[in-house]
Amino acid sequence: MAQQAHRAVAAAVVVALLMATACSGDDDSGDSSEGELVGHGDTYRATIRRSAGGVPHITGDTMTDLTFGQGYASGEDRSCDLADQVVKIRGERARWFGPGQDDENLSSDYAWRSIGIFDRAEQDWEEASPKVQDLLTAFAAGWNAHLDEVGVDGIVGWCQGAEWVRPLEPVEVYAYARAFALYASSVQLADYIAAAQPPGEQPAQPAQPAPSRSTERLPQGVGAFERGVSSLGSNGWAVGSERSEDGGGMLVANPHFPWEGELRFWEVHLTIPGEVNAYGVQLSGLPGIGIGFTEHFGWTHTVSAGNRFTAYRLQLVPGDPTSYMYGGEPRHMTKKDITIDVLGAGGEVEHQTRTMWSSHYGPIIDVRAVQDIPQLGWTTDTALTYRDANYDNDEILDQYLAMVEAQDFDQFVEAFDTYAGIPLFNTLAVSDDGRAWYADYSATPNLSDAALAGFEALKQSDIIVKMGAEQGLVLLDGSDPLYEWEEAEGARDPGLVPPDEMPQVERDDYVFNANDSFWMPHASEMLEGDYSPLHGPQRTARSPRTRENATVLDDTTPEGPAGEDGKFTLDELGDAALRNQGYLARELLDDVVQRCTATPTVDVPELPASGDADDGLSAGHVDLAKACQVLDGWDGIYDLDRAGPPLWREMLSQFSFSDQEAAGKLWAEPFDPTRPLETPGGLAPVGPDGVDPVLQNLGRAVQILEAAGVPVDATLGDLQFAVRGDEHVPVHGGGFWDGTTNVVGSGGRGASVTTRDPDIPTFEDGVFAPRSTLAEVDGEPAYPVDFGTSFLLALHFTDDGPEAKAFLTYGDTSDRSSADYVEATQRFSDKNWRDVLFRPAAVKDAAITTTTVRG
Numbered sequence: 001m002a003q004q005a006h007r008a009v010a011a012a013v014v015v016a017l018l019m020a021t022a023c024s025g026d027d028d029s030g031d032s033s034e035g036e037l038v039g040h041g042d043t044y045r046a047t048i049r050r051s052a053g054g055v056p057h058i059t060g061d062t063m064t065d066l067t068f069g070q071g072y073a074s075g076e077d078r079s080c081d082l083a084d085q086v087v088k089i090r091g092e093r094a095r096w097f098g099p100g101q102d103d104e105n106l107s108s109d110y111a112w113r114s115i116g117i118f119d120r121a122e123q124d125w126e127e128a129s130p131k132v133q134d135l136l137t138a139f140a141a142g143w144n145a146h147l148d149e150v151g152v153d154g155i156v157g158w159c160q161g162a163e164w165v166r167p168l169e170p171v172e173v174y175a176y177a178r179a180f181a182l183y184a185s186s187v188q189l190a191d192y193i194a195a196a197q198p199p200g201e202q203p204a205q206p207a208q209p210a211p212s213r214s215t216e217r218l219p220q221g222v223g224a225f226e227r228g229v230s231s232l233g234s235n236g237w238a239v240g241s242e243r244s245e246d247g248g249g250m251l252v253a254n255p256h257f258p259w260e261g262e263l264r265f266w267e268v269h270l271t272i273p274g275e276v277n278a279y280g281v282q283l284s285g286l287p288g289i290g291i292g293f294t295e296h297f298g299w300t301h302t303v304s305a306g307n308r309f310t311a312y313r314l315q316l317v318p319g320d321p322t323s324y325m326y327g328g329e330p331r332h333m334t335k336k337d338i339t340i341d342v343l344g345a346g347g348e349v350e351h352q353t354r355t356m357w358s359s360h361y362g363p364i365i366d367v368r369a370v371q372d373i374p375q376l377g378w379t380t381d382t383a384l385t386y387r388d389a390n391y392d393n394d395e396i397l398d399q400y401l402a403m404v405e406a407q408d409f410d411q412f413v414e415a416f417d418t419y420a421g422i423p424l425f426n427t428l429a430v431s432d433d434g435r436a437w438y439a440d441y442s443a444t445p446n447l448s449d450a451a452l453a454g455f456e457a458l459k460q461s462d463i464i465v466k467m468g469a470e471q472g473l474v475l476l477d478g479s480d481p482l483y484e485w486e487e488a489e490g491a492r493d494p495g496l497v498p499p500d501e502m503p504q505v506e507r508d509d510y511v512f513n514a515n516d517s518f519w520m521p522h523a524s525e526m527l528e529g530d531y532s533p534l535h536g537p538q539r540t541a542r543s544p545r546t547r548e549n550a551t552v553l554d555d556t557t558p559e560g561p562a563g564e565d566g567k568f569t570l571d572e573l574g575d576a577a578l579r580n581q582g583y584l585a586r587e588l589l590d591d592v593v594q595r596c597t598a599t600p601t602v603d604v605p606e607l608p609a610s611g612d613a614d615d616g617l618s619a620g621h622v623d624l625a626k627a628c629q630v631l632d633g634w635d636g637i638y639d640l641d642r643a644g645p646p647l648w649r650e651m652l653s654q655f656s657f658s659d660q661e662a663a664g665k666l667w668a669e670p671f672d673p674t675r676p677l678e679t680p681g682g683l684a685p686v687g688p689d690g691v692d693p694v695l696q697n698l699g700r701a702v703q704i705l706e707a708a709g710v711p712v713d714a715t716l717g718d719l720q721f722a723v724r725g726d727e728h729v730p731v732h733g734g735g736f737w738d739g740t741t742n743v744v745g746s747g748g749r750g751a752s753v754t755t756r757d758p759d760i761p762t763f764e765d766g767v768f769a770p771r772s773t774l775a776e777v778d779g780e781p782a783y784p785v786d787f788g789t790s791f792l793l794a795l796h797f798t799d800d801g802p803e804a805k806a807f808l809t810y811g812d813t814s815d816r817s818s819a820d821y822v823e824a825t826q827r828f829s830d831k832n833w834r835d836v837l838f839r840p841a842a843v844k845d846a847a848i849t850t851t852t853v854r855g
Contacts, residue, residue, distance in 0.1 A: 035850030039145050044068035044138055045854045049847035053827075053834060054812045054820045057269040057843045063131075064138040066270050067287050071142025072853045074266060074285060077812045080157035081262045082143065082285030083165045084756075086172045089118050089179045095341040095349065096164040097756060106340060106352065111190035113338045114356040114363050117182060117391070121175035124394045128174070132397045137170040139287040144168060145855040157814045158757035177286055177397075181390040181423035185309040186363075189386060195369035196357060198321045199380050232257060233515045234302035235549055235741050236426065237577075240508040241434025243556075245567040248797030249430025252577050253291045253300035256743045257790045259722065259810045260760050265291075265791045267808045271840060278404065279838055281791045281808070288400065291791065293802055296432045297409050298795045301425035304442040305472065305517040305536035308424055310485075311386045312361050312478025321380055322357060325479045334358045359385040361478060375464045385478060387485065389443040392493045395421035409435055416441045417499045420492040426513045432797035438511035438521040439504035444497040444534050448486040451476075452533065455483075474534060503531050510553050514546040514741070523554035523677050539673035541661035541680065544739025548583035550677055552576050552741065574794035574805060578831055580732055583739030584660070585636030585648060591683035592694060596628035602692070602699040610770040617707065617769050622699035630713045638734040638742070640717030640829070645734070646783075647712050650701035652737040653773045655693075660737075665693040700769075708768040708781035719774075720744070720783035722809075722825050723761040725816045729825045731785045735773060744788030746775060759816055761786070794833070804836035 034047055046060040046069025054077070058069040074082070087093060091113040093105035100106065112118070125133070144167040146155075153161045179187070186193075234257075239250035257263050265281035270289065280292015291300045314324035322333045339353045357364040365384045368377025376384060399421030406412035409431035416422070422441045429437045447455070455476060458465045468475045476483040485495030492499075503518040505511060511521040517536025521527050528538055542550075553576075556566030561576035563569075568576070602622050609616035627647055634644025655666050663670035667680035686692045705712055710719065721728040734740030746763055763775040763784045774781045788809075795804040811824030827834060837843045 035852050037852050037854070038149055039072075039854045041145075041855045043855060044141060045852065046070075046072070046142075047850065047852045048073050049843055050849045051837050051843065051846045052848070053267075053808070053824055054818075055267050055269065055808075055837075056812070057271065057837065057847070059271045059273065059840070061272065063272070063276075064134055066272060066276070067135045067138040068142035068145070068855060069853060070268060070270065070287055071139035071144075072146045072855075073142075073268070074139075074287075075143045075146030076156070078157070078264075078266060078284045078814050079143075079147065079155040079165065080159035080757075080814065081264070082168070082173070082176065083159055083162075085176050085179075085262050085285055086168060087164055088112060089175055090172075091118070091338075091340065092164075094352075095343055096162075098343045098345070106342065107191060107194035109340045110338055110354055110356060111194040112179075113340070114193050114336065114358070115182070115186045115190070117179050117186070118175045120391070121178045122171055124178075125171045125174055128394070128397065131401070132174075133170065136173050136287065140168050140170040140173050141855050142853070143173075145853060158759060173287070178394070180283065180286070181393045181396055182388060184303070184424040185386075185388040185390055189309075189363075189365050191370045192365035192367050192384075193356070193363045196364040196366040196378055196383075197354075197369075198357070199378060232263075232303050233545075233743060234300070235512070235514045235545075235577075236300045236302045236428035237510065237512045237549070237553060237573075238428040238430045238436035238438065239510045239553075239568055239573065240430065240436035242509040243553075243562065243567055244434060244796065245565065245569050246796060246798045247434050248432050248799075249298070249434050249436060250568055250570070250573055250797070251293070251298040251300060251428070251430045251793065251795040252573060253298075253791060253793040253795075254577060254741070255291065255301070255790055256788045259786045259788070259790065260757075264810060265808060267791065267806070267812055269837070269843070271843075273840060277838065277840075279804070279836060280793075289404070291793070293793075293795050293804065294404070295801055296797075297406070297412055297429060298793075298797075298802065299403070299412075299427055299429040300793070301422075301427055302513045303515055304424055304426050304440050305515060306440065306442050306444050307472065307474050307534040308390060308443060309386045309388050310445050310447075310474045310476055310483075310534075311365075311384060311468075312359070312476050312483065314359060314383045314385060315477075315479040316379075316381055316383060318380075321378070321383070324359065324383065326360075327479075327481045331360070333364065334360075359383075359478065361385045361387040362391070387445070387495075389445050389496060390423045393421060393423055393443060395419045395492055396423060397421070409433070409437075413437060413439075416504075420496070420499045420502075426518070428511060428513060430795075430797070432802070434508060434797075435506055436508065436511050437504070437506045438513060438518075438527075439502065440518045440535060441499065441502050441504075442535075443492065444502070444532060445474075446486045446488055446491065446495055446497045446532065447483070447534065451483050451486070454480075472536075497532050497535070501531065503527050503529065503535060512549050512553055514543065514549045516542050516546045520546065520550070520676055523550040526676070541671040542676055544583040544660055545741065545743065547677055548581065548586070548739050549741055551583065551586070552579060552581070554677075568796075570794055570796045570803060570805070573796065574833055577792060577794060578732075578742055580638040580734065580740055580742055582636050582638055582645075582648070582734050584652060585634070585738075587681065588666075588683050589631060589634070589636050589648070592698065593628060593632045595683070595692070596624045596631070596695060596698060599692070599695060600625045600628060602695040604696050604699040604703065607700065607703075607770055610766075615767060615769050617700070617703050620699075620703065622702050624695065624698060624702065627698060627702050627712045638716055638732060638738060638740050640720075640730050640732050641715055643713045643715050645716040645738070646710065646714050646719055647698075647701055647705065649735060649737055649773055649783075650704045651694075651698045653771050654697040654700050655737075704769045704772045704774070708772075708774055710774075710781050716783075719781065720785060722785040723777070724810075724822045724825050727822055729822065729829050731825070731829055732831070733789060735783070737773065742789050744785045745773075746784045746786050789828070792828075793836075802838060804838065805833040806836050807833065 049057045056073040060066040091109040235254040237252035269279045280289040282290045317323040366378045399419035402415035426440045487494045488498045490498035519538040558564040606619040607617040659666040668682035672679040717730040733742035733744040735745040767776045792807040809828045
């Protein structure tokens with residue numbers, strides 16, 4: 001599952017907790033006395049100018065002034081996100097929201113208290129550098145100043161008037177940043193941590209989470225470990241001087257993240273006249289810039305395909321389920337009694353206590369208690385635990401501070417070797433002189449050669465270990481000291497892979513990543529070497545999305561996206577990012593049309609209903625003539641006016657994920673590691689029994705659309721949209737099965753606020769037939785969008801400095817009644833890029849509102 005999780009994924013963005021520092025090419029004074037004066041005090045002062053779309057351009061005289069202004073502006077737009085996340089990581093959900101449906105708030109509280117990252121952050125806060133403390137103190141002060149100015153009843157969003165919204169302490173912001181570093185590890189295991197109790201003592205089981213579309217077809221029990229990460233993905237393109245018309249570096253940042261909840265990005269511009277000029281986005285409620293650019297370089301992130309934790313199966317001491325064997329000797333688990341305050345239905349607050357257990361690796365987890373998988377439970381014989389590569393990651397602050405303070409590109413790259421604080425991302429970066437760089441410096445467990453050999457042997461002898469390994473999960477024998485992480489000189493923390501053993505490459509044409517492993521950063525030049533397999537596999541098939549990214553970037557033909565000269569302009573690069581060509585349609589559409597033209601009818605078997613749902617389809621003889629005609633008239637592009645995408649998508653959804661990467665029901669030619677862009681290739685032939693899975697699945701797609709009341713010639717714009725307030729805004733792009741670079745869909749929203757924000761629209765997935773990707777919105781079939789391309793940046797460096805254009809597909813504001821809330825999505829729907837305002841003079845000229853805040 002983890003391979004799928006990391007691959008679908010993407011994305012993008014790390015917690016860059018500090019401002020970007022680089023020389024500004026425009027020495028504008030940025031008079032901080034302009035505009036309305038808000039607040040009081042003489043410690044901080046910043047000016048916030050809002051331009052089109054509500055983007056805040058923040059100017060100050062010092063770094064702490066900037067951070068104060070960012071905290072204030074963040075509070076204006078998204079107060080609820082940070083306030084809610086602090087409640088979560090402190091383990092106080094049940095105190096304010098009650099136990100929740102199926103005790104989900106209780107489970108969250110027990111898990112976060114057991115993980116203990118808030119307590120750890122409080123300890124580490126005392127050791128943080130004075131600069132880090134000053135900047136985070138300023139951010140909290142700015143957020144609090146906004147709260148003080150408008151009051152709890154005046155904030156925007158679903159938490160307006162809530163008694164749990166209160167001023168924040170700087171350490172709480174720091175703790176939330178540390179918690180996000182665990183997103184690909186402990187965060188994904190939270191349900192299983194909360195449920196882990198000795199045999200016979202399990203608490204009430206939480207409801208089994210509904211599988212996302214990207215994991216629902218994985219082998220049972222494997223996809224459980226990282227189902228949340230599976231929703232994340234990204235594309236990152238770094239184009240060098242050889243493919244840039246101006247000769248300077250070019251960047252496309254394209255994280256595929258949720259459009260609701262805490263994982264939304266927030267766009268911001270930070271300036272100290274003559275010293276700092278940095279533009280980009282950060283995750284909602286956090287300071288700094290996570291993806292963006294300065295005068296001299298730009299960078300983006302994608303979610304790494306490597307491992308951020310290793311799981312361990314413990315052999316328990318007979319008769320004692322809280323002790324395990326380790327190195328031939330018994331060892332006791334550590335227990336911790338955790339008491340949770342729980343709000344009752346009548347407003348009373350009660351207390352519940354649960355004993356949580358840990359091994360010397362980390363918390364005990366029980367997958368079976370959440371998803372009924374006997375092999376992954378806490379029994380009288382075995383238990384599961386894990387070790388997290390980012391639990392001790394306090395270097396993330398120094399890492400990002402060094403990145404943004406770099407005076408040139410060499411210093412930027414040097415920061416990765418010095419700190420290795422990147423938690424879970426690949427990095428793609430470009431310089432103003434045309435260098436393009438890719439690296440995966442994600443925190444990675446360091447297993448010895450002997451341990452890796454032992455793991456290979458375990459995969460051959462243990463079916464659960466083998467299934468997990470096929471999906472990227474590392475499950476080890478926790479009773480054997482052989483599988484302890486090995487300490488190496490230069491590593492960020494003991495037990496991690498050191499920086500000089502991490503994959504990286506610099507080129508002058510391009511590098512890219514689309515959530516597959518580091519092995520293929522270029523269409524024809526592979527990055528091979530003696531890298532830990534926990535960084536991700538080498539010489540394995542790539543996803544259709546990766547192959548589409550590589551195809552677009554590598555095309556230097558006159559008809560290609562870079563035009564006759566094969567060198568990109570900014571507009572050509574932006575158009576390429578939104579070309580919306582589906583890779584599977586690119587490679588297979590013509591052959592499918594040829595086949596259905598020759599055989600215009602097909603017999604399809606019965607499709608049984610899924611679970612208790614009445615959504616099965618009967619066997620039948622399906623006429624393919626109309627469907628074949630629709631596909632014949634389609635060019636494989638997922639734009640709104642195209643007929644064909646719904647039909648093709650429903651056909652593809654009937655194949656398994658493995659069918660996309662191996663010869664079988666879909667592809668004829670198997671994967672060849674010497675030809676990773678071209679293979680697997682060709683449409684699979686009709687089977688020796690005369691059965692054609694391709695035409696059968698096309699027939700099934702016809703049945704699904706008929707059952708949903710959708711004509712086979714429906715356009716993408718008829719069905720695919722985002723719910724923005726009272727409006728349905730059509731959204732172009734492909735989903736998981738389509739192999740487009742521009743990915744949109746549903747099911748990947750940030751989970752923390754979904755059940756408490758009454759304005760977040762809900763959809764019922766796949767109600768018309770098993771495996772269908774259609775959902776039901778207000779009783780009608782649709783492809784609703786609440787996930788995918790979120791911040792899309794196209795950047796190039798010219799002789800006059802950086803120029804860029806962007807989309808933030810849902811906008812900065814959380815005010816659903818604001819015109820900006822709808823306009824941001826409509827811009828994306830229209831492919832109407834917004835020019836990035838980077839020069840101070842341009843910002844002042846375009847400012848719609850100006851406010852000076854102080855504190």
